[in-house]
Amino acid sequence: MTATVEPPVAEATVPEPEERSARREQIRRLLGSPIFVVGALIVLFWIVCAIFGPTIAPKDPYAVDPLHSLQSPSASHWFGTDDIGRDVLSRVIVGARGILIVAPLATVLGTAVGTTLGLITGYFRGLVDNTLSRFIDAFLALPTVIIALLAIVALSTSKAAVILVIAVVFAPVVARTVRAAVLQEREMEYVSAAQLRNEGTLYKLFAEILPNVMGPVLVEFTVRLGYAIFTVATLSFLGFGIQPPAPDWGLQVFEHYGLLSGGYWWPVLFPALAVASLVIGVNMMADAIAKAFER
Amino acid sequence: MRRFIVNRVLLSVVTLVILSIIIFLGAQILPGNVGRKILGPLADQKSVDALNAKLGTNRSLIVQYWDWISGVFRGHLGNSAIQQRPVSAILGHAIVNSAKLALLAFIIVVPLAVLGGVYAALKEGTVRDRLISLGGLSATAIPDFVWAVVLIVIFPIGLGVFKPVATAPPGSNFFEQIYYLLLPAICLVFVLFGYIARMARAGTLEALDADYTRTAILKGLSQRVMVRRHVLRNALLPTIAVIATQLGYLMGGLVVIEVIFTYNGLGKALFEAAQKSDLPVLESGVLIVGIVYLVATLAADILYSVLNPRLRLRSAS
Numbered sequence: 001m002t003a004t005v006e007p008p009v010a011e012a013t014v015p016e017p018e019e020r021s022a023r024r025e026q027i028r029r030l031l032g033s034p035i036f037v038v039g040a041l042i043v044l045f046w047i048v049c050a051i052f053g054p055t056i057a058p059k060d061p062y063a064v065d066p067l068h069s070l071q072s073p074s075a076s077h078w079f080g081t082d083d084i085g086r087d088v089l090s091r092v093i094v095g096a097r098g099i100l101i102v103a104p105l106a107t108v109l110g111t112a113v114g115t116t117l118g119l120i121t122g123y124f125r126g127l128v129d130n131t132l133s134r135f136i137d138a139f140l141a142l143p144t145v146i147i148a149l150l151a152i153v154a155l156s157t158s159k160a161a162v163i164l165v166i167a168v169v170f171a172p173v174v175a176r177t178v179r180a181a182v183l184q185e186r187e188m189e190y191v192s193a194a195q196l197r198n199e200g201t202l203y204k205l206f207a208e209i210l211p212n213v214m215g216p217v218l219v220e221f222t223v224r225l226g227y228a229i230f231t232v233a234t235l236s237f238l239g240f241g242i243q244p245p246a247p248d249w250g251l252q253v254f255e256h257y258g259l260l261s262g263g264y265w266w267p268v269l270f271p272a273l274a275v276a277s278l279v280i281g282v283n284m285m286a287d288a289i290a291k292a293f294e295r
Numbered sequence: 296m297r298r299f300i301v302n303r304v305l306l307s308v309v310t311l312v313i314l315s316i317i318i319f320l321g322a323q324i325l326p327g328n329v330g331r332k333i334l335g336p337l338a339d340q341k342s343v344d345a346l347n348a349k350l351g352t353n354r355s356l357i358v359q360y361w362d363w364i365s366g367v368f369r370g371h372l373g374n375s376a377i378q379q380r381p382v383s384a385i386l387g388h389a390i391v392n393s394a395k396l397a398l399l400a401f402i403i404v405v406p407l408a409v410l411g412g413v414y415a416a417l418k419e420g421t422v423r424d425r426l427i428s429l430g431g432l433s434a435t436a437i438p439d440f441v442w443a444v445v446l447i448v449i450f451p452i453g454l455g456v457f458k459p460v461a462t463a464p465p466g467s468n469f470f471e472q473i474y475y476l477l478l479p480a481i482c483l484v485f486v487l488f489g490y491i492a493r494m495a496r497a498g499t500l501e502a503l504d505a506d507y508t509r510t511a512i513l514k515g516l517s518q519r520v521m522v523r524r525h526v527l528r529n530a531l532l533p534t535i536a537v538i539a540t541q542l543g544y545l546m547g548g549l550v551v552i553e554v555i556f557t558y559n560g561l562g563k564a565l566f567e568a569a570q571k572s573d574l575p576v577l578e579s580g581v582l583i584v585g586i587v588y589l590v591a592t593l594a595a596d597i598l599y600s601v602l603n604p605r606l607r608l609r610s611a612s
Contacts, residue, residue, distance in 0.1 A: 137306075138314040141585040143548030145562075149569040150321050150581055230438045234551055237440055238566060253440060257555055261459050265448040272444040276437045283436040 029292045036292075039284025046278050049096040057090035061247045070264050080266035082256060088267050091247035092274050098242045099249060099278070103228040106163040110170030110228075111221045117171060118178025119205045119213075123186055129179075136172035144169050144231055145238075152240045162241050166231050170224050177220045181213040188212075215293040222286035226279050233275045249275045300597055307593045314585045315367075319360050322578040323352070350376060350575070367582060377573045385564060386580050390546070393553075393560035396461070397545035399476050400483035405538065408488045412495025413530060417522070419500060427492060435489030440551040442482045447555075450478060461558035479556045483549075487541055494537045498530035505529070532599060539595030543588025547580070 030036050049056065059077075065085030073080040079088035121129040139147070148165045155161040185191065186209065194204045235241035236250030244251060252271040260268055330347035331338070347353040350373075351362065366372060372382035408431075415427040434442075450457040463475040502508060503526055511521045550562035557563075561580060568576035 134306075134309055134313050135317075137310040138317055138585075141310065141314055141543065141588045142581065143544050143584065145550045146547055146565060146581055146584055149550070149565055150318065150577065153569045153572055153574075153577065154321055226436060230436075233438055234440065237551060238554070239570070250440075253444060257444065260444070260447050260452065263452055265444075265452055268444050269448050272441040276441045279436050279438060280433055283433075287432075 026292045030288055033288045033292070035284045036288030039281045039286075039288065042277055042281030043285065046096045046274075046281070047100060049093045050100040051097075053094040053097055057087075057093045059087035059090045061086060061090040061094040062245060063087070070259070070267070073266055079270045082252070082267040083259065083264075086247075088252075088270055091252060092249070092270050095247040095249045095252065095271060095274065096278075098246055099229060099232050099236075099275075102159055102162055102242070103166075103232045104225060106166035106232070107170065107221060107225045107228045109163060109167035110224060111174050111217065113167060114171040114174025114220075115178050115210070115213075115217055117175035119182055119209060121175060122179040122182025123201075123205055123209065125183075132175070136176060139169065139172045144227070145234055148231065148235055148240065149238075152235070157240050157243065159242065162232060162235055166228055169231075170228070174217075174220050174224065177216055178213055181216045182209055185209050185212050219286065219290045219293055222282065222289050226282040226286055229275070229279050229282060296600065299600055303593060303596055307589050311586065311589055314589075315364055315582055316360070318578050318581050318585070319363065322574050322581075323356065323359065346376070363578070367579060372579045373575050375568075375573055375576050377568075377571045377576075382575050382579050385576055386561070386583060389559060389561045389564035389580075390583070392558065393546050393549070393562070395472075396476055396479060396483075396549070396553075396558065396560060397542065399473065399480045400487065400545065401538070403480060404484045404487045405491065407484065408491035409495045409531065409534060411488070412492035412497075412534075413499045413522075413527065415492065416496045416499035416503065416530070428496065431489030431492045433489075434485045435487070437485070438551075439482060439486050439549070440555060442485045443479070443552055443555045446478055446482055459556070461553075461556035476558075479549075479552050479558060482552055483545070490537050490541065491534060494533045495530055498533040499526055502526040502529035532602060535598055535602075536592075536595050539591040540588070542591040543584065546587045547584030 054061075063086060065081070067085065068077075068081055069083055069085040071077055071081045071085075077087050077089065079092060082088055082091070117132060121132045144166075147169050148162075151165045151168070152161055155164070190208060190212075191204060194208050199208070232241055233250035233253075236248045237254045239251075239254060242248035242251055244255070249271040253268050253275075256264065256267040330343040330345075330350065330352060334343055334346060344353070351359060354362075363373075370383060372386070374381050375385060378385065411427050411431070415424040418424045447459045451459045457478040458475050459478070461475050461479045463472045467475070508521065508525055511525050516524070547561040547565060549560060550566045552558075553560040553563035554566055561584065565577060565580045565584075567573070568580060
């Protein structure tokens with residue numbers, strides 16, 4: 001690895017004053033956007049629940065109490081109790097942890113692989129690009145849930161499998177966005193300058209072009225994070241994600257949706273709303289970031 | 296024009312071949328021994344071998360792939376590994392059900408979303424525009440099973456209208472069937488409205504900004520005539536593409552909605568096949584989902600190029 005990548009030149013890594021003030025301007029605009037702030041607050045709330053969940057939760061999320069099963073929301077159980085008497089509020093609070101570990105890991109992996117593929121296809125074009133593009137098209141022809149079903153049957157159910165599957169599904173989408181950005185960048189003078197300095201291809205791709213396409217990469221990352229949360233919750237709901245007795249949101253909906261027709265809505269509605277609020281929070285952030293970077 | 300269509304069809308065929316290979320490898324190679332995967336670790340070796348012989352999974356991969364893919368095009372999909380029924384019977388029934396739900400959802404959401412998008416564009420920048428645009432996008436971002444749960448809590452449980460189960464009892468007439476399907480269809484309206492309205496809005500804004508619209512205004516046409524004759528036609532073009540891509544989601548991607556509403560569509564059939572490791576049903580079903588998507592986007596692209604006067608004129612000159 002170190003043999004092929006030459007040590008980066010000092011002045012190339014330090015951002016120029018102009019560039020730095022542009023970045024500061026973007027961050028200032030982000031923090032001034034009410035959509036971003038509200039979204040970030042929602043996400044922060046769930047991150048706090050994920051980290052300190054067991055301490056904040058009013059009851060033990062795993063404590064079974066068959067004598068008080070399926071009690072409707074009351075002063076002692078704000079969100080009621082589930083089919084074996086566990087406190088729904090505590091399970092919703094503690095349930096943030098699983099999804100907030102799996103979804104971001106999957107997104108980071110998918111974005112990293114996708115960015116690399118996008119850099120390669122955008123820079124080399126030609127045969128490499130055409131071949132990879134066909135594979136990307138083939139993947140995009142299937143809904144994410146379907147690919148996940150196929151892969152998880154083949155790999156068997158585990159957190160690692162879920163992370164891997166989501167990353168594999170996201171990589172082509174990220175690659176397509178990054179490729180479009182690279183196609184523009186590769187015509188820039190700084191790339192020709194690197195060419196003239198006889199820099200290695202890896203150096204040109206990762207040290208010269210990559211920093212300049214970080215905007216689209218960041219936007220794509222936040223958008224994908226929203227989808228990842230969506231997908232993890234869906235897979236857990238289908239029984240292919242996080243496994244019982246973990247208090248996962250999708251799993252809680254799955255375990256209790258059969259009781260809906262009996263009128264027991266609280267063990268289902270609250271975890272479902274938790275998923276919705278987290279997805280909306282991430283999407284609000286993504287929306288604001290996209291606006292700040294595209295101008 | 297013709298060259299564009301031929302190119303586009305060829306590309307789709309190449310993509311389809313790659314897709315079929317990915318599905319085949321995913322379903323056949325990854326689980327290792329298919330017979331063992333289906334029967335579980337406790338089954339004795341003899342019955343595993345027998346099942347592999349019955350399924351044909353003891354033959355070479357190329358023979359198996361060719362057998363499968365040529366069967367798909369002849370309509371012979373083999374038999375389910377679990378149920379004693381041919382795969383085509385299981386999937387055929389599921390496809391019809393999925394198509395019914397998709398059609399009902401489209402009939403409701405497409406006019407609604409196009410009207411909403413065009414209206415938002417005409418009122419660009421106002422509160423009503425923001426309400427439609429932001430509301431639509433937030434609704435789209437919420438997972439479909441959350442909508443399903445919320446709607447079931449509000450309607451059948453709270454208000455006592457609509458059914459929490461989408462499958463009508465056997466012997467129901469046409470209108471009863473639609474009544475049972477309404478709740479999942481409304482669910483899909485929430486999921487799809489934002490996508491379609493956004494495209495219709497963007498298309499309308501672009502058309503409003505175009506030279507021909509300015510000419511129409513300068514000619515003294517009333518706003519209503521201008522919108523109908525000049526803007527709508529152009530605004531609807533990008534909307535077609537979104538509808539096509541969503542068709543792929545409706546035919547097979549509705550796993551969760553079909554499971555919650557106990558509706559025997561393609562998504563639920565694939566989910567059940569996945570649960571029981573019923574590989575013959577799973578791989579053919581997934582391929583069908585991919586074919587539907589590829590054919591729909593291909594049709595949309597061709598329709599787009601036929602309808603778009605700029606593309607049409609370019610190839611004629």
